[in-house]
Amino acid sequence: MNNTEIIFELSISLFESYLMIEFISKFNGYKYLGSKKNILFISAVILLFVNITVANYIEVFIEIPSYIAFVIMIIYSIIALRGKFLVKLFSSIIFNVVLILINSFSLFILGMIFNVSVEDMITTFGIYRFVCLITSKLILFYISRIILKLKNYKSEETPLSIWTSMTIIPILTIFIMVTITESAVFNNDTRITFYLLLSIIGLILINIIIYFLFMRLGNEYEIIKENELLKYNNMLRNKHSKEIKELYKEVQTMRHDMKNQIISICSSIQDENFNKAIDYANGIIENIDNTKKFIFTKNDMFNAIVNNKLSEANYKGIKTSYSINYELDQRIEDVDINILFGNLFDNAIEACEKLKNNKEITLVIDKKRDYIFIEVKNTIDKSILKENPNLLTTKHNKLNHGIGVKSIKKIVEKYDGIINYYEKGNIFSCNILLLEEKA
Incomplete structure (x- = not known):
């Protein structure tokens, strides 16, 4: 090959490497921001580029470069991307399946159109290979955009059973496509090539149908979870409203009793019965300790719900x-x-x-740069995250697995926030950062 041909081949390889890493990054979401995100992204693209380039100049089994690329994508996903491992695995597999199907389809179709063998299209650089490479990469680009657009729900909410099922078909497709491609390379019979092309088209249709079915299933699952979340939140609002009303009723009763007690204190002092006055005063203090408002801010709802919960904790012997x-x-x-x-x-x-x-609970609200910092800490006697990393409910009603945690997460996301759970010693902490409203 001359210099122009080499530059063209390298450009195509670099573009393909970029598409692979960009696809899985957008499918899963980045774990980091800033320079760390960019360094990991560029490093993965370079590794894939080197793998593809070396494979073009060294005779190896056709599937080996694909396996190496797949390993690079998985390692990058684990290090740099968010979400479940099985989702990362699926995104890496699905892109490789799309890549192999498009490359094979382009080779077979254009080979039949130009009356050139698949082997010549792969090994000999010329106008046919040029057209094939450009066509396949353009198709790959637009297909990857369509897949990302179709993924319109949060994959981390989808059960692992769905992702496991979704992963099986693409894996089988990869093995079948490797066999088909090798058969086409070592067999120049036009009739057999035609049947192999039909097999590729069939595999494409099967994967498209399976992908659409699982995306629909995932969307339906998300709707079900959303409905459960709404029911849970309505139940929670009703519960808290009832608790707040009871608290205010208790406060009103306390005020009424306090008025009578103050009158009694005044009367006892006038009668110089100071011991009786002290007893009355101690009774008032005890009532205030048992039913007291802890927090006063400009936000009435915050005052109501937090004071109610602090009062509830106090009644239950929690400091x-x-x-x-x-x-x-x-x-x-x-x-x-x-x-x-x-x-x-x-x-x-x-x-x-x-x-x-x-037994102890601590609430902290402060400002950190452009964020409102919220921290709720409680004591523990053993690790929670080690035994229950997803913070699923331990109650008998398993239908609402971790739905309270999901409610918190949803609200944090609504206000462009970040949530983090951690443990230090015998303290479990939930840290939340909510983006502050700009003036």
Whole structure:
């Protein structure tokens, strides 16, 4: 090959490598931002480019470069991308399947049109190979865009059973396509080539149908989970509303009783019965300790739900503390405050109730750069994340697996936030950053 041909081949290889890494990155989502994300992305593209380039100049079994490329994509996915391993595996497999199907389809179709053997199209550079490479890469580009556009739901919410089923067909397709391609290379019979082409078309149709069916199944599953989430949130709002009403009713009763007690104190002082006055005063203090408002901010819903939960914890013998150095901005809707803090405290209270002693919950709200920082910590006697990394419910009703955690996550995402769970010693912590409203 001359220099122009070499540059063309290298350009095609680089473009293909870029498409492979870009596809799985967009399918799964990046784990990091900034320079680290770019370095990992570029490194993976370079490794794939080197693999493809070396394979073009060294005689190896046709499937070996594909296997190496697949391994590179998986390693990159694990290091640089978010989500479940099986989803990363699926995205890597599906792109390789699309790549192999498009390359083979282009070779067979254009070979038949130009009356050139598949082997010559692969090994001999000329106008036919040039047209084949350009055609296949353009098709690959547009097909990859369509697949990414069709993936319009959150893959991390889809059960692993669905992703396992989705992965089997593409894996089988890869093995079948390797066999078909090798058969075409070592056999120049036009009739056999035609039947092999029909086999490729059949595989393409099977994979398209399977992909559409599973995408639809995934969408239906997401709708089901959304409905469960709405039911759960409505239940939670009703529960918290009832608790808040009971708290305010108790406060009203306490105010009424306090008025009578103050009158009694005044009367006892006038009668110089100071011991009786002290007893009355101690009774008032005890009532305030049992039913007290802990937090006062400009946000009434925040005050109501947090004070109610702190009061509930106090009744259950759980020590509570708080540090409110920054107030929630007004764009956060009351219903979201209700669900967010209701779930955070319900989870913390439930965890503390399982402890025999050292029961404690801490709330911190502060500002960190452009974010509102929210932290709810509770004591534990053993690791939660080690035994239950997905924070699934431990209650008997398994239908709503971790739905409270999903509610929290959904609200955090709504306000462009970040959520993180971690443990340090005997403390379990949920950290949330919500993007602050710009003035």
